[in-house]
Amino acid sequence: MSKKLTKREDDYSKWYNELVVKADLAENSSVRGCMVIKPYGYAIWEKMQSQLDKMFKETGHQNAYFPLFVPKSLFEAEEKNAEGFAKECAVVTHYRLKNDEKNPGKLIVDEKAKLEEELIVRPTSEAIIWNTYKNWIQSYRDLPILINQWANVVRWEMRTRLFLRTAEFLWQEGHTAHSTKQEAIEEAEQMNNIYAEFAQNFMGIPVIKGLKSESERFAGAEETYCIEALMQDGKALQAGTSHFLGQNFAKAFDVKFANKSGTLEHVWATSWGVSTRLIGALIMTHSDDNGLVLPPNLAPIQVVIIPIYRSDEQFELICSKVNPIIDKLKAKNISVLFDKRDTYKPGFKFNEHEIKGVPIRIAIGPNDLENSTLEIFRRDNMVKETISFDEVFDKIDFLLEDIQSNLFSKAKTFTENNTRIVNNYDEFKSILNNEGGFISAHWDGTKETEDKIKKETKATIRCIPLNTVKEYGKCIYSNKPSSQRVLFAKAY
C-alpha cells in the first residue's frame, strides 16, 4: 500500500496493473490467465450486476442457467461460431483422477475414465442454449423467449491482463428467440441501448454506439451492435456487444416454429453480453495517479469517516458525534464506513481510501469537536473543505450527485477532444501515433482495406457509428467512394 503508484504518463500499462492490485480489486491466481476477484472488486461487480439485472427484468427478460460444458458435437454445429472459438477453448477429456503408484500422495489422470465425447468449457453459450431452445419452441405462442444468464466463461487467451482479458471471466449473456427478423433486430438494438445507458448514467463512461464491420463481428452473427469507450491513453475499449444472429443458430440446430397459419419457419435470434471487462473500463476512464476514482453509483463505500484522536476520551466524543450521522446515512441507503481500526494510523487510512477511490472522505479530530466542524474531501478533484456539522447531509447529497456527473462530463470532454476528423492516410497515421484517440475517417467498406490499415497501423474499425449523418467522401486508404465515416482506433 505504501509504495507510490507509477504515474500514468510514465507507463500507463504499468499504472493500470499496479492500481488493480493496490486498490485491492483483483490479482492473478496460480491458474494461468485466471484472476481472483477480491471482495472490493467483487462488490463493484455486484453493484453493476444489480443495476443491469434490474434493467434486463424491466424489459421483460428472465434469468436461467445452462450447463458449463458444451459437447464437442454441439460446439461444432454452427460453423462460423465454432471456428471463432475453437482455437482458444478449454477441453475436458477425463472425469477421474487416480493415485500415482510411482509417487505416493500424487494423483494422475485415470486413462480408463476418458470421455467418449470431449466437453468444451463454454466460451459463450449459443450452442448449448439453441440446442435446448429446440425443445422449447414449437409454435408462435412459445415466442419470444427472452432469457439472460449470469455465468463464468473460459477463452484460452494467450496474453492476459486483469479484468481486460482473462482466460476465465464473469459475464451475463442474453439469448433471445423471436418469430420475426424485425423483432430480433429491435431486441439487439434495445439491448445495445441499455448497455449505453448503463455505461453512461451508471458507470459514468461515455460511449459511442455503432455497428461492427464484418471482420469485427461476433462469430456467427449477421450484425454486431456495440458500445465503444475511449480510455485515457487514447486506446478504445469495446464495452459491450449485442448481436443479431439471423437464423444461423436456428438453422444449425434445426429450431422451427409454426406461425399463426401453421407454416414452419426458422426462429430469429439475438445474443448480447457485458463482462467483468467493464471493471477495466471503469478503472481506465476515471482513475488518476493517486489511485482508483469511483463514481458514487458503483462505490462499495460511498463515504468513509476517519476519526483522529489522541485519547480514549476524545475517541468516545468523536463516536458520540459520528454515530448519529452514520445512522442517518444508512437510513438514506448511503453506504458508509466508520474506519475505527486502532491498528492503523489516520495517515495510512487516508492513503488506503484514496487509492481505493472512496468518493467522499470525512475526517474529524479534536479541533472539529470544539468547533462543531468536520473536514470533507471529494476524491474526484481532491478538494478538501471544512464544514459545520449541520451542513453534512446536504453536502453529502450534493457531492454524491456532483461527483457522479462530474466524472461523466470529464470523461465525455476527454472523448470529444480525442475524436478527430481525418481526411488522408498520412494524417491518420500521424494522429494515431502521436495523439491516439478515435479517428473519424472515410472507408471504402471492404475487408481488404480494413485488413491493410490494421496491418500497417494496428488501428481497427471500432464501429460504424449509429445516429450520424450520411456523408459522402473518399476512403483515406483506397480513395474509393465511401458513404459514411467510421471510427478507427487502436484498441484493448
Next chain:
Amino acid sequence: MSKKLTKREDDYSKWYNELVVKADLAENSSVRGCMVIKPYGYAIWEKMQSQLDKMFKETGHQNAYFPLFVPKSLFEAEEKNAEGFAKECAVVTHYRLKNDEKNPGKLIVDEKAKLEEELIVRPTSEAIIWNTYKNWIQSYRDLPILINQWANVVRWEMRTRLFLRTAEFLWQEGHTAHSTKQEAIEEAEQMNNIYAEFAQNFMGIPVIKGLKSESERFAGAEETYCIEALMQDGKALQAGTSHFLGQNFAKAFDVKFANKSGTLEHVWATSWGVSTRLIGALIMTHSDDNGLVLPPNLAPIQVVIIPIYRSDEQFELICSKVNPIIDKLKAKNISVLFDKRDTYKPGFKFNEHEIKGVPIRIAIGPNDLENSTLEIFRRDNMVKETISFDEVFDKIDFLLEDIQSNLFSKAKTFTENNTRIVNNYDEFKSILNNEGGFISAHWDGTKETEDKIKKETKATIRCIPLNTVKEYGKCIYSNKPSSQRVLFAKAY
C-alpha cells in the same frame, strides 16, 4: 402440462421427476448429468440467494470470486480432501481444438495444445482459496477473513437427478480464516445456525441441527455441522453443511500468521455451503399430487389473477377492476401476475398455476363484476372462497403469512410424527423398511458399527443432534455402551 402427474403413493420418485419438469423448474441437458435451470426454477434460486446473501453480509461476510480451475498440484495438496474428490472430477487436459482433416466441418482436440499440468474443474474451492489466502495473511491484523463465493462446481456423479444430484450445480461456499480454534468453531456453528434459520423461516423446511459422524464428514474437515430434513417419503436430505477444518488446509498450504507477540502460528479455517439441491428439498417437503406448492417467501409469483370473460367488453371491465389491485399489490412488494394471455383458456391457466405452486389464485368473471366479488384460492390446502372486493388486500396479507406458517407447521408435524425412538435392531429394521423417517437410536460411536448398519439396512447416521440431552444406553447393533442417541435414516 395436460397429462396427470403420477401420484406420490404410486411412485414417489417418478412423481418428483415429473413434477420438476411439469412445473417448469428444470430439465436434463444434452450434457450428461448437467441440468438446465429454467426461468421459473431459477427465479426461486434467486430468491434463495438474495435472502442468504443478506444473512451472510449481516454477519460480516463479503463476496469474492476465485478461479474455476484448480491445478492438479494444488488439488492434491490436502490429501484427505483430494482423496475425497479425485474419483469424480472433470479434468481439462487441452486448450485448443483444430479442424479434423478427415471430416470437413468437424473438430478434434489439438494434441499440440496439451497442458503441462492438468486443471481440475473445482468440485469445491478449499485448495485454490487456501493457496490464495497464503499471500493475504501475514499477521493477526489480516484475520479474520470472512469470504463467500457464489459459483458453479462440478462433481462427476454417476447417478444424477435434477436438483438433488447433478454433475454441475450452483452453490455458495464460504471460506473463512481465523486466528484461534475457538473463533473458527464459533463461525462454523454460526453458519450452521444461519442455514437452519433460513431453511425453517424462509423455506418452511423443518431441520435437525447436528454433527456428522466421522465417516460422513467432509473430506478434510475436523468436524462437520449439518442440517438434516425429512422428505415426505421418509428419506432424509442433507440440506446444508458447515465445516470446522482445523488447521488442515493451513498446514497443506503453509498459511501462517504472526500473533500479537510475533510468534508464527497456523491459521484456523471453516468452510460452509448450500446448493441448488435445496430446491429439491423444497419440492419434496411441500408439494402434493396436484404439483408444486411454494411458500410465499420463495414464490416467484405470489398472486396470479385470471380473468374469465366472453366479450371484449367484459374483459375491459375486468381490467378496470383489476388494474388498481395490481398497482397496490406491487406497491406493497407483492409479486403479482395478471394472466391475460388470450391464447389459453382459463381452465388451462388454473391448471398451469396450480402445478407451478402459485400460493394465491384470484379468478374474476362476469358474475363477480355484478356482485363486486372475486374468487380467491389458496394452493396449500386447495381451499376456495368468494370474497368482496373490499376484503382483497387484507385477505392477501393474511394468506401470505398463513400459507407460509401453515406449510412449516405441516412439515414440522410430519417430521415429528416420523421421528421414532428405537431401542433394538429388529425394530430398527422393521421401522426403516415400513415407515421410514428418522430413527433415534443408541450407537456405540464406532465406524465399524456404522458401516455394518449401513451395509445391512442402507441407513446412515444423518447426524448426532445438537441441543439434545445426554442419555446413556446400549448400541442397538453392538450392545456396547452409548452416551447419546443419534439420528439414522435412509437418505438422498
